[in-house]
Every structure is written in C-alpha cells, then in structure tokens.
Amino acid sequence: MEERHEIPERGRGWGELKEEMAAMRGDDLDWRSGRHGAYVWYANDDLEHVLQEAFGMYLVENGLGVRVFHSIGGMEREVLAMVRSLLSAPDGAASIFTSGGTESIFQAIYAAREWARATKPQITEPEFVAPHSAHPALNKAAYLLGLNVQRVPVGDGYGADVETIRAAITPNTIGIYASAPSYSLGIVDNIPALGGIAAETDLWLHVDACVGGVLGYFVRRSGREVPIYDFAAEGVASISADLHKSGFAAKPASTVHFRTHELRQYAAFAFDDWPHGMYGSLTFTGTRPGGAIAAAWAALNYLGKDGYQGLADTSMRTRDRMIEGLTAIPGVEVFGNPPLYGFAYGVEGMDMRKVSALMTARDWHCPNTVQPPGIHFMATPVHEGAVNAYLADVRECIEEVRAGSGVAAAEARYN
C-alpha cells in the first residue's frame, strides 16, 4: 500500500481503519508464536486484556499532574515501593517511574553527574567506567550530559573484569556502570566486588537491571543461584529495573531507584525563569502517560507474587530447554554463565550472521551479537511452545552453513 503523507480530507470510520491496520500488521514479526529473539515480553492473553483495560481507563490523564490526578500518584507510589521491595532497598531509598530503560539510565547518570558536581567540584571532565558489555543507553546519556565513558574489556566469563575496571579509574572518574544482566549475553556482573570499589573510592555505582530487576527476584526465590545485584551489595547507588520487560507491564514503563532520598534529589530538575513560574520534574519527559502507570499497577496486582513466580519458572524452564538443545548441536557453545533468561550462543569460527540469515528465511527473528559473534535469545513464556521448532531449524541452518550450502542465499539476505 502506498504511504500517505497528508491527513485525509475527511475522516474514515473506525471499522475501516481497524481492518486496514490488521492488514498492515500481517507482515510484522509473529511474536505470539514466539518466533522472536528480542523486543517483546508477553505473559498471556488474560494479562493483555487487563493491561488494555487499565491503560484505557487512564488514556487521557497526564502523569505529570499527580497533584490533580491523585489516583495516578497513589498507584505510582505503590508500584515504586513494590519494585523497590524486590531490590533489597534500605529504608529511605527513593524511586522514579520512567518511560523505559533508557530514561531510567539517563536519570541515574544525570543524578550521578549532579552529585559529582556537588561533592567533587574539582572534576571538570567527569567520566564513567563500564565493561564493554554495557547497554548503549549509558553512552546516550553520557553524550547528552557531556560525560565521557571509558569502556574496558570484559573478563573471561564475558562479565565486568573487576581488576580492569579498578585499573581504569582515573581522577576524573565519577562512577562505575554494571549490568544485571547485560542485554547481549545475559551476564550478571560482579556487583558486590564493583560496589566494594565504589564504596572504597567514593564513586557512584549504577546497576542496569533493566532486564533482571523484576523477574530476577523470582528466579532466585525458586532456589536458583542468581548473583547479588541489588542494594544488598554495598556501594550500589542506583538501580534501573524495567516494568515493560520482565515486569510484563505495558510500554512505556520502567523504574529507577536510589539508595537514599538525598541521592534521588540529584535527579531533579527545576526551572522558574518563564511566565509560569516554578517547573520541577524528576523525569526526562514532561507529560507522562497515566495509562502506563495504571497498567503497571494493574500488572503487579493482577499477577501477584504467585503470577510472577509462574512466569519466572516458565521462562527459566524454556531457557533450560533451549540451552540444552543448543549445546547438543555439535560445536554450539553458550557464552559465559548467564543465570537468567537471556543468553547468546555461537559456533567457533562460524559466521553466525549466516545462520541468522537462514533462520530469517524460515521466519525467525534471530538477532546477532558481534563480540563474540553469536545469536542472542531472550527466553520468555511465549517461547515455551516454540522451542522444539527453533532447535530443529537452527540445527539445520548451522549444518547448512557448515556444509557451505545455502550460504549464497544467506549472504544475499544480510548484505
């Protein structure tokens, strides 16, 4: 269909538009049958219905106006307290509801910069040190905030190498960034050791638990070994934890938490030199979707701890079946020791982009990692029914690439 570049002269009926939208969607990624390696977190149809209704109830309300939309303010406080309670937050910790991981990370890095300006005024070129595995949201925030980022090589297990991080700290360093887990390979950095360095050297440690923050708690609760990544580790100043990922809430929804209320205050912005007087905010965005806060509140209350436990268990079962099946394919190796539902795998010496391209031709969305060359997979409940088909297809695609057959087609697709 040809793209239109003007608003139609006359409006069209919703029935007609709905049909058109459904048709446009026909070419999209088929995530309902779990044919994706990223992008979508989906619990079940019941929750989808709850999220739609809750979001719809607050479609018009503006989350910027919690002084007048008391119910949004109340739900927001409860959501933040509930997520904080999963992160071993001490009394006095304080949080912000944001539009996503990127905004949560931005607010944390902004707070760190303001904290350093207040407490280390001698630093004129502030810098963060991070393992190479850190999400680009760190660099986006640093770029916009005028900070430098020093990315250093990861260690043997693909997580932050504590001694390399320590050695990279300079008189300009204001903070350390770590992941729990990293997006690409799903590795949880050694937060207690990095927190120890942060405490010892008076640096801000931000833990990016955008993926792990909510469900990681339940994975640990089921008795699996998940390294400590929250405020239980000394030296952690802030943690980002997304609700629109493993919280199974509606987009856009994330949270960022600070060890103390005082640290959160560094994330505030206030301005009064305009006709309206004082404007204050704890978020990057101004207007905020009331629906996203309402839907997050509904998700946490609808699922309850039981519901999240079930989602965590299904995700981990699915991940186990995937890893077991993948490593049974000759030559396949899962990178490092990913303790949660995200991981990546590869075959030594094989260009995994070719495998992905062949998988794409079979209607799978199969995102690649570059260092090391591999394929990323985030196991969620919707993947449970797709495991066998994925494993059968990936085995064949790997064999095709190994045999050199089908490679021309694969190259044509990714070039």
Ligand SMILES: Cc1ncc(COP(=O)(O)O)c(C=O)c1O
């Ligand atoms: C570890 C991690 N941090 C940050 C982000 C950025 O989150 P968002 O895309 O919600 O802004 C992601 C997104 O996948 C992520 O996996």
